[in-house]
Amino acid sequence: MSLATVDTAFPRTSAVSPVSPIRPAAPTDAAAPAPAVDSAPRIRAVPEGTEARGFVLYVGIDEAKAAAAGTDLGRIVEALKRLTAEIAPTAETYAAVALAPAGAGGRDVDVVRLALQDPAAIAKHRHAVTVDEDEDRAASGVVVDISRKRLVLDNQTVALTYKEFELLQYLVLREGRTIERSELISSLWSGADEDEVPNERTIDVHVRRLRSKLGRYEDIVRTVRGVGYRFDRHADVSIRYASAPSPDLF
Known part of the structure; x- marks a missing residue:
């Protein structure tokens, strides 16, 4: 699979070149009040020492489905670009189309994620195995069956x-x-009542209980002193991924 940039002509090449960034429109009334900022909750904590610089929105729809909806991919791209310009005039945009061999199958959004080198999608694709293969390998070792x-x-x-x-x-x-422990709290208890949200010490208790159930494989969940926890895959660990992205991925 490959990528093609999106412009009004909607080219079908595998080359990728940047789409012209959106330029902010000149203000018509300098005294106009600034629009109210929507204080929507953040999806997850940003790790210390980093800053959010933008985001990727994967849109899975092929040309036939777009045509059935009375539109095409170029129009969808332009509509999203216009919406971005209205919400945040200083934002810059870049659009690309994921191309796959005809009849390749698979979910459209997964094809897009793989073409755009989404690390989670690549890991799922690389390590995905069939149920029979997993069961053959499960006589010893660990199988984390996300599906x-x-x-x-x-x-x-x-x-x-x-x-x-x-x-x-x-x-x-x-x-x-x-x-980090704070990320685990904000991500796994995001919708919980205030009295149900654990503190960082409680996270340690959860991890100790999980490790006790992992038995001799407890070291696949490692403690990074003073920071948090990390999963380390061993040769005897298999991951069975769901056919759809995990609901905690955005």
Whole structure:
């Protein structure tokens, strides 16, 4: 699969070149009050030492589906660009189209994520295995079955609580990255009542309980002293991914 930039002609090449950035319109009334800022909640905590510089919105729709809706991909792109300019006139935009061989199959949005080198989509694609293959490999070792929300150790299903599996899944989907306790709290308890939100010490308790259920494989969840926790994959660890992106990925 490859990428093509989007312009009014909607070219069909695999080259990628930047789309002209959106220029802010000149103000018509210098004294006009600034629009009210929507104080929408943040999706997740930004790690210390970093700053958010923008975002990617993956749109999965092929040309036939767009035509059936009475539009085309170029019009959708232009509408999103106009909306961005209205909300944030100083924002710059870049658009690209994901191309795949005809009849390749798969969900449109997953094709787009892979073409745009989304790390989570690449990891899912690289490590995805069939159910039969997983079961053959599960005689010993660890299977984190995200598709069925279960953990299998040495071919035995482990009884995890809902939050324990959420915690394990959050770390697994961010393999190799150290996750701060504050991020775990803000992401896994984002909609909880104030009295249900744990503190950082409580997160340590959750992790200890999870590790106790991991048994001899407890070191796949590592403590990074003074920072947080990290999932480290071993050779005897298999991840079974869901057919759709995990709901905690945006």
